[in-house]
Amino acid sequence: MRLGQVIQVLSGHALNEFNHAREVEYGFETALLSDVLAHAKPHTTLIITEIVNPQVIRTAEMVDAVGVLFVKNKTPDAGTLRLANEVGIPLIVTRLGMFETCGKLYAAGVQPARSSE
């Protein structure tokens, strides 16, 4: 599905400007950035998290993630937003919790992103 559809499905909204047509194939829900760094697939993976610090953006940058989705209305501060814009990482926020978010995305066809070792 597309980033724009992710926003629709989760009744969320975009926190910065990006191309809503970008493809999302995988979702990676996490509270541990090292886990993303170790196991995420590149390019079409959406990181789903409650963590809103700059390191989430850096992690997304290093693994070439398609974007970061914040659950429970968690919103990063201005500095983190600036960093996301600088390195070109799309940010989306939803008021839904982790369980519901992942359920809806999975039902819409997004696949688990943990690559098997």
Add this chain to the structure above:
Amino acid sequence: MSSHEITHVQKLVFRVGQVMTRRVITITLTNTLLELKEVMRQRRISGVPVVNDAGVLVGIISIEDLLRAFEQGALNATVAERMSTTLITVRDTDLVDVAAQKFQQTGVGRMPVLDAQDRLVGMLTKGDITRGLLAEVQAETQDEEIARFRASHIFRDVESDHTSLTLRYTIPARDFTHGGEASSKIKRTLMRLGTDPQIVRRAAIATYEAEMNLIIHADHGGQITAEIDASQVTLIVQDDGPGIRDLKRALEEIGYTTTPPEIKQLGFGGGMGLKNIRKCADQMKIESQVGRGTRLEISLRLHTD
């Protein structure tokens, strides 16, 4: 599509106002179709928005309407009689993808563009969108292309027995705000050198893990040195303490970590860093002495063949 290209596409966000045609030629309700024909011929346009005396948009008239009137011998009719009043418009602040969807859904060839006060500020065709996108892609890509072109030739252009680039970064302790900057710069440099995106990604992940280790664990931060030559990148990451107490466990045991709980809340300290670095690197050496410090050296071949 390489990761580099994707980054560019990602940045391409357009508003209708950026790509629309600004100098709008309008026609009034009382003009005849003969007059309309002249306007279209002279200005080489195929659709004209119609405004009333107050300058407010009230309709649109196209070459198709004109042809139909011509067939019926009604070229003396007024614009008001022949125009279409079903107005499909966009805002100058709308995203271009929204406008593109509207073109697709409605099948219209052009749309008047209105500002927040409903004033007619431009016209938009599919051609405008394509031209705007192309111009922007070119502008966006050009600077990076020049940087890439210059950088990627360095190993061919500079003559020596062994040419290498050395990048040095000082990483302050506990600086979570800027953590990752050095890795980001190293990643960008490798991309400019024309390195395979998969290899860049592995190098970036390994460097970032090491950089965060310095920030989280090292008493006084540390140094990252990246030495890049035509065939490989070598990263040396060192600090002056506290040293890793049980290196074997840190390297082998999944979940072994000495990360304090307050830092775990930031999303680090799963006991995976060194293992992940080893996974990303082609070679890895690590020496550590408690009270003296740690020196990590990893290398990655820059070509898969």
